Amino acid sequence: MNLKVYLSGEIHTNWREEIIKKCKDLNLKIEFAGPITNHELSDDCGVAILGKESNKFWHDHKSAKINAIRTRTAIERSDVVVVRFGEKYKQWNAAFDAGFASALSKALIIMHNDEHQHALKEVDAAALAVTKNVDEVVKILKYTIEGKI
Numbered sequence: 628m629n630l631k632v633y634l635s636g637e638i639h640t641n642w643r644e645e646i647i648k649k650c651k652d653l654n655l656k657i658e659f660a661g662p663i664t665n666h667e668l669s670d671d672c673g674v675a676i677l678g679k680e681s682n683k684f685w686h687d688h689k690s691a692k693i694n695a696i697r698t699r700t701a702i703e704r705s706d707v708v709v710v711r712f713g714e715k716y717k718q719w720n721a722a723f724d725a726g727f728a729s730a731l732s733k734a735l736i737i738m739h740n741d742e743h744q745h746a747l748k749e750v751d752a753a754a755l756a757v758t759k760n761v762d763e764v765v766k767i768l769k770y771t772i773e774g775k776i
Contacts, residue, residue, distance in 0.1 A: 628772045633705040633728075634661040635698075636721035637713030642738075642761055646709070649765045655772050660701040662694070662720075669694055702728050707771070709764055710754075712739040712747060722750060729753040734771075736764055 634643045643661055650657050663669040673680075673689025680686040698720075702708055708728035710721050728735050737754040738761075739747055751757045758764050770776055 629656040629658070630707055630768065630772060631658045631660065631705045632707045632709060632768065633702050633724075634659060634709050634711070635702075635724040635728075636709075636711035636718050636738075637715075638662070638664040638666075639713055639715055642711055645761045646764055646768075649761065650768060653765070653769055655769060657768060657772070660705065662698055698724065699727065702733065703731060705733060707734045707736065707768070709736045709738060710750075712737070712743055712750075714740070714742075725750050725753060736767060738764055 634646065643659075643664075647659050650659075663672070670687070670690055672693050673691070674686055676693060677689050680689065702724060705728075708724065710725045710728070712718055712721055725735060725737065735754045736756045736758060737747065737751055738758045740759060744751070756763075756767055758767070766776065
């Protein structure tokens with residue numbers, strides 16, 4: 628079985644690279660996708676493509692919509708969506724991605740620490756699995772593909 632996995636959420640740590648490397652080391656047949664993790668590129672793509680804005684709201688609005696084209700398309704093409712909620716920042720876009728994936732009936736895996744359990748209880752309720760770390764996510768992906776633990 629081949630999977631397409633979208634890795635959404637927190638961009639301040641290397642959790643995506645860890646998952647990709649561990650899955651590659653296990654020879655799992657997975658095609659990974661994810662958001663643009665370069666802050667400046669993500670924040671400014673709208674004005675870079677469609678022209679400058681004097682009002683910050685419209686600056687952000689253009690970029691958010693262009694990023695949504697990419698994100699929604701990738702989530703729609705995915706079999707599994709992994710959403711990581713990190714420690715440092717509120718990831719509102721990750722919550723949206725989780726809700727969008729759930730609405731599309733995508734297999735949803737949420738990753739966060741125990742400290743965020745209460746705040747994310749509704750997001751967790753939409754998931755098929757709630758994990759605490761990269762290794763748990765990799766084990767779920769391995770089990771999904773190979774039927775082995």
